[in-house]
Amino acid sequence: xxxxxxxxxxLSIQEGENLTVYCxxxxxxxxxxWYRQEPGEGPVLLVTVVTGGEVKKLKRLTFQFGDARxxxxxxxxAAQPGxxxxxxxxxxxxxxxxxxxxxxxxxxxxP
Amino acid sequence: KAGVTxxxxxxxxxxxxxxxxxxxxxxxxxxxxxYQQTPGQGLQFLFEYFSETQRNKGNFxxxxxxxxxxxxxxxxxxxxxxxxxxxxxxxxxxxxSGGDNEQFxxxxxxxxxx
Numbered sequence: 371x372x373x374x375x376x377x378x379x380x381l382s383i384q385e386g387e388n389l390t391v392y393c394x395x396x397x398x399x400x401x402x403x404w405y406r407q408e409p410g411e412g413p414v415l416l417v418t419v420v421t422g423g424e425v426k427k428l429k430r431l432t433f434q435f436g437d438a439r440x441x442x443x444x445x446x447x448a449a450q451p452g453x454x455x456x457x458x459x460x461x462x463x464x465x466x467x468x469x470x471x472x473x474x475x476x477x478x479x480x481p
Numbered sequence: 482k483a484g485v486t487x488x489x490x491x492x493x494x495x496x497x498x499x500x501x502x503x504x505x506x507x508x509x510x511x512x513x514x515x516y517q518q519t520p521g522q523g524l525q526f527l528f529e530y531f532s533e534t535q536r537n538k539g540n541f542x543x544x545x546x547x548x549x550x551x552x553x554x555x556x557x558x559x560x561x562x563x564x565x566x567x568x569x570x571x572x573x574x575x576x577x578s579g580g581d582n583e584q585f586x587x588x589x590x591x592x593x594x595x
Contacts, residue, residue, distance in 0.1 A: 412485070412571050412586025413524075458524065467537045467579050469514070471524035 373397055374459055374472035382478045383449055391444045391475045393459030402442045402461040404433055407474075413458055449479045483507065485574050485587035493593045499560040502590045506553050506574030512536075513555040514584065515547060518569040527570075530555055531578040559592075567594045 375394045383389055393402065401420045405413035417426050419435035419442060426433045430453075432445040442459055459472040486505045494500050506513050515527040526539040530549035547557040553574070559566055569589040575582035 411588050412573070414586070415583055418583070460524075462579070467529065468526045468539060469584070470526070471516075473523045 373463070373470045374461065376457075376459055376472035376475050378475060379473065380476050380478075382480065385450060385479055385481050386448050387479075389446050389449055389477070391446075391457055391459075391477075392441070393443065393472050394441045395461075396440065397463050398439050399461035400439075400464050402435055402439075402459055403469075404442070404444055405458040405460060407456040407458060413456075446477075449477075451479045451481050453477060454479050485572060485585050487570075487572055487587040487590050489590060490588065491591050491593075493595065494562050495595050496562055496564060498562050499558065500562060500592060502557045502559075502570055502572075502592075504555045504557070504572035504574075504587060506555070506572075507585055510574035510576050510585075511553055512575045512578045512582065513549055513553065514573045514575075515555070515557050516571045516573065517541075518571055518589070519567075524571070527557070529578065536578055562594045564594050567592060 373395055377392050401418055403418045404416045406416055407413040417433045419433055422439045423437045424435045430447045434443045457475045460469050488503045504513055512531045514529040516524050517527055518524045527541055528535055528547050529537045533549045544560045549555045569591050571586050571589045573584035573586045575584045
């Protein structure tokens, strides 16, 4: 059973387009994290959202944590080829020290 | 400062063999976590070590084991290898244990079991 469901699984878009990736769960998380992983490398942390309803911006990336702390979204504005990669959400369910990862969204931005 | 290093980067083994993977955390980090990444199951938590003690364990069989040394370096061992153990094994280090501590991942060891 996948605790964190990500959608879509694959996304191929043209440079300059906007996109949103979703991370959903039926469980409550104390925090949610977003990572990006490139081929041959380990995931790199982009952001951690902690408070329900929180919105964080990182240049063209906007992250949101749901009010109920069960879901999160990542929105990329004017995507660039350098945004290509595997995007992973991850979180610690309450009372757990085990970091749970979503299934991932593979993004390809075509020039 | 140097990042998380993992050795070897690539490994090919045959069924039934055993393998040991090594992880050197960032200097000063005391927590090391191990993950298995496969196309079908994604990234799954194996276990976490903090100050030489296993703090948490994922849902993997007993063939998967690990340990941490006094200098925080960690090793992971898989015995009686199966074809399904082929995966990218990632380790991540953090200063402390738990959700408030950012984890830094190494590049992984790609294990192929033939």
